[in-house]
Amino acid sequence: MTTSKASGAAASPTSSAGEAGRPRLISVRNAGRSRSTSARRRRRSSSIVLLLGLLATGVMWTVLAPGGNATETPDANEAVRQGRALFLQGCATCHGLNAQGSTEGPSLIGVGAAAVDFQMSTGRMPLAAPAAQADRKPPSYSETQIDQIAAYVQTLGGGTQVPELTEADLNDADLAEGGELFLANCAQCHQAAGAGAPLTYGKFAPSLSQATPEQVVEAMRTGPESMPVFGPGQINDDEAVAVAAYVRHLQDTPSPGGSSIGKYGPVPEGLVAWVIGIGALLGVCLWIGARQKL
Ligand code: HEC
Ligand code: HEC
Incomplete structure (x- = not known):
């Protein structure tokens, strides 16, 4: 025609x-x-x-x-196929051939794409060696590969999908509400300014200075390691975006009044004041004493 x-x-x-x-x-x-x-x-x-x-x-x-929809299904299947191949290569030794888990790693059935995206985009997985807690490091897989493994794991009993946050969502979010939620739910582990702090048994709540808004929402929804899960019943989707926007706000805010001293709060600030302040005063006293002898 x-x-x-x-x-x-x-x-x-x-x-x-x-x-x-x-x-x-x-x-x-x-x-x-x-x-x-x-x-x-x-x-x-x-x-x-x-x-x-x-x-x-x-x-x-x-x-x-013909619309683009017709080609979407084979693409998705292809991603899952590729994801499974990558999984067998890099993850199956610890998580089992069918992600059912082993003595080296937990089952990934039902953890969802969000957990995979969080663990891999923060470089925690693949774990190099068993430790008290996986550290954040530069990711060793590309974004496409992460998406493919996430798509594969999502087919194993579903789970939380990767959140889709737009710049507009983050800009429209209620920062004050995000701040309140952060102080009420996250600050006891991550500190009010998100600097992080040690927990028990060699574990620690990491600093939030590098987490992207997607990773913040994924962490809340999947509860990595000893972090609790914050489900939609506790913090709904809009509130989760507000928390993510607040964490980004913390990252963007320069420290008023000079050096942040690691943003650990009043105790190290006092310590620094005592050590440096009193040290300087002592120095002045010694200097005066030395001059008087002459
Ligand atoms: C050396 C062993 C090892 C390898 C290799 C490994 N993992 Fe893990 N994985 C673990 C352990 C142990 C945990 C649990 C401890 C933790 O979360 O820090 C874990 C946790 C996870 C979780 C979180 C599960 C949850 O309940 O939220 C995901 C997702 C995950 N791994 C995905 C992967 C993927 C994908 C790969 C391959 C790219 C991979 N892992 C490779 C050992 C491993
Ligand atoms: C009980 C202590 C605890 C609480 C409460 C907690 N977290 Fe965590 N959080 C952790 C631990 C522990 C980890 C490290 C997990 C790992 O390494 O697998 C973590 C990791 C994270 C990360 C990943 C940081 C990165 O850069 O890799 C983000 C983001 C995060 N938490 C956000 C939050 C938010 C937002 C809240 C509040 C809604 C919260 N956490 C509440 C303990 C906590």
Whole structure:
């Protein structure tokens, strides 16, 4: 159908060329001038017809072309297939051939794509060696590979999907509400400024200075290691975005009054004041004493 329309449009330049003979008959007297104008007119009209033809083809294409949805299913299956291959290579030794878990690592059935995305985008997984707690490090897989493994794990009994946060969502979020939720739910482990703090048995709540908003929401929803899960019943999706926006706000806020001294709060600040302040005073006393002896 598209082609017949296009060929119809392509045929019209010949018919308009036939019509263009008309002005030449009328103006026999100044034939030279009219020949050039009619040639120009012919050229112009044929280019207009060509443009219309192209436009029509474009419109027909957008209306009649098969939608993108048809190709989505094979793509998703392909991602899962690739993800399974990557999983068998890099994760199965600890998590089992079917992600059922082993003595080296927990089962991943039902943890969902969000857990995989969190663990892999923060570089915690693949774990290099057993330790009290997996550290954050640069990710060793590409984003595409992480998506593929996440897609594979998602097929094993579902679970939380990777959150989709937009810049607009974060900008519209209620920072004050995010701050309140953060102080009530997160600060006891991560500290009010998100600097992190040690927990028991060699474990620690890490600093939040590098976490992306997606990772903040994923951490809340999946509860990595000894962090509790904050489900939608406790912190709903809008509130979760507000917390993520607040964590980003903490990252962006420069320390008022000079060095943050690790943002550990009043105790190290006092310590620094005592050690440096009293040290300086002692220095001044010694200097005065030394001068008086002379
Ligand atoms: C050396 C062993 C080891 C390897 C290799 C490993 N993991 Fe893990 N994984 C663990 C252990 C142990 C834990 C639990 C401790 C923790 O979360 O720090 C864990 C936890 C996880 C979790 C969190 C589960 C939950 O309940 O939230 C995910 C997701 C995960 N691993 C995915 C992967 C993926 C994907 C790979 C491959 C790229 C991988 N792991 C490779 C040992 C391993
Ligand atoms: C009981 C203590 C505890 C509480 C409460 C807690 N966390 Fe955590 N959080 C942890 C621990 C422990 C880890 C490290 C997990 C790991 O390494 O697998 C962590 C990791 C994180 C990370 C990953 C940081 C990174 O850069 O890799 C983020 C983000 C995070 N928490 C956000 C939150 C938010 C937001 C809240 C409040 C809604 C919260 N946490 C409440 C203990 C806690």
